[in-house]
Amino acid sequence: MTVYYPIFLHIGGRKVTVVGGGQIAERKIKQLVDCGAIVEVISSELCPGIGKLAATGLIEVRGHDFAPGDLEGAYLAIAATDNPQVNKQIAQEARDRNILVNVATELGESSFILPAVIRRGDLVIAISTSGLSPALARMVKEELEQNFIGQEYATLLEIISKARSELRQQGKQPTFEAWQQSIDSEVLALIKEGEIANAKERLISNLKKRC
Numbered sequence: 001m002t003v004y005y006p007i008f009l010h011i012g013g014r015k016v017t018v019v020g021g022g023q024i025a026e027r028k029i030k031q032l033v034d035c036g037a038i039v040e041v042i043s044s045e046l047c048p049g050i051g052k053l054a055a056t057g058l059i060e061v062r063g064h065d066f067a068p069g070d071l072e073g074a075y076l077a078i079a080a081t082d083n084p085q086v087n088k089q090i091a092q093e094a095r096d097r098n099i100l101v102n103v104a105t106e107l108g109e110s111s112f113i114l115p116a117v118i119r120r121g122d123l124v125i126a127i128s129t130s131g132l133s134p135a136l137a138r139m140v141k142e143e144l145e146q147n148f149i150g151q152e153y154a155t156l157l158e159i160i161s162k163a164r165s166e167l168r169q170q171g172k173q174p175t176f177e178a179w180q181q182s183i184d185s186e187v188l189a190l191i192k193e194g195e196i197a198n199a200k201e202r203l204i205s206n207l208k209k210r211c
Contacts, residue, residue: 012036020080021046077101107131116141121154152191159200172211182206
């Protein structure tokens with residue numbers, strides 16, 4: 001079993017090269033675009049979804065098969081062709097250039113894996129099966145989205161940020177434990193009821209009792 005070190009990587013404004021033009025590549029490209037990456041796609045054939053992205057100007061497409069040197073200047077590389085041998089060549093060039101690489105067809109060739117992600121504003125939850133079953137990761141993600149992690153968590157995070165700023169202005173800095181104890185179920189319940197101001201007041205009151 002390979003144990004991965006979970007991190008969130010800032011790729012905004014950085015070049016990411018994706019080799020492959022199919023649906024697997026499309027899913028990865030959409031995530032990269034959402035994160036603000038400069039996405040370059042290398043493939044002689046494109047699925048309709050990638051073609052639409054290219055037409056909007058969100059990505060750059062180089063319409064040829066992978067060749068040595070195609071990873072020049074890349075910060076990350078994604079090997080997403082349907083040919084395992086080509087993907088291995090991409091992975092080898094990435095390693096030679098000290099570029100992190102994800103290989104769709106062979107987990108062992110990858111230096112990082114891509115989790116399923118839930119986004120609620122600045123709250124980001126990553127779900128991983130260590131690359132063994134992306135389908136299971138997506139199933140868990142959908143279960144959490146539908147039944148547990150609603151949009152109210154994004155509002156809660158905004159309230160926490162405002163409460164922290166107000167308390168700092170008053171010279172108060174609650175401990176980690178104080179935050180854990182203060183973000184109670186009543187705060188979240190008030191948010192769900194649309195009582196945002198009351199939720200913020202309750203959170204601040206809880207925190208002041210523990211400062």
